[in-house]
Amino acid sequence: MKPEPILRSAILAAQTITLSLALAACAGPEPVPRETPPPPVTSVAQADQQLAAVARERAAIEARYAERERVCYNKFFTNNCLDEAKDTRRRALATQRAIEVQAAHFKRQAVVEERDRAMAEAEKRFQAEEARLAAQPAKPAPEVAPVPAPRKSTVPARVAERDARLREAQQKEAAGAAKRASNVRAYEKRKAESEERQRRVAERKAEKAAKAAREAEQKAKAAQPK
Missing domain, CATH: 1.20.58 (Methane Monooxygenase Hydroxylase; Chain G, domain 1)
Structure with missing residues (x-):
């Protein structure tokens, strides 16, 4: 056997062993x-x-x-x-x-x-x-109470009563106003009459004072020696 084939065989065997180990x-x-x-x-x-x-x-x-x-x-x-x-x-x-x-x-x-x-x-x-529930006896229908007749509306009556009270109040107010006006006129009249009486009394007093002054002056002149 030649050396080269032997060398190749050895190298191949070594590679095979290395691969197996790896x-x-x-x-x-x-x-x-x-x-x-x-x-x-x-x-x-x-x-x-x-x-x-x-x-x-x-x-x-x-x-x-x-x-x-x-x-x-x-x-x-x-x-x-x-x-x-x-x-x-x-x-x-x-x-x-x-x-x-x-x-x-x-x-x-x-x-x-x-x-x-x-x-x-x-x-x-x-x-x-x-x-x-099916085995229980049926319950009697409940009695329905009669429906009461509807009550008449009291609104119109209340409105009429309110209007009457309002008219009465207005009438009383008008009567009171007239009475107050009459009282004012009577007061003004009495006041004017009182002022007139006071004026007349003052005039009479002034006349008496003037008359007394004239009489005193005349007496003074008469008493002077001539």
Whole structure:
């Protein structure tokens, strides 16, 4: 055998061994989750617990995937390592999604069944009440009291009475005004007569005083010596 074929065979064998080691290193210790059906749900409380567990597991899956990415970037065959990490993440998320769908469906179904039970119970109570009312004897019709005759309106009478009082008040006011005017005229007349009497008395007093003055003057002249 010639040296060149032997050298090529050795190089090919070395490359094969290196590739196998790299693939083994890229696979890593992370187990690949198997797609198993989710556990059955038997109560709303269990469904709530499963939904909470799904939320926690999703966060853990994303954390493991981020850590796996960091490891893959240090590997020789980075793309193969990343592809496997993505596939592992996808299958793990699919498992959690199946659990989530089943739990959510159970809760929706529980709500529908509870609503149906409530409606059936309400219908049952309604039918029982209808049967009870139908079994009771009919009540006699209530007596209708006779409707009293409408009373005559008292508005016209009240209006007439008001108008009469108003006319009476106006007449009294007119009579009072005439009396007051007559009293004023009588007062003015008495006042004028009183003033006339006072004037006449004053004139008589003035005449007497003038006469007395003349007589005194005459006596004084007569008493003077000639």
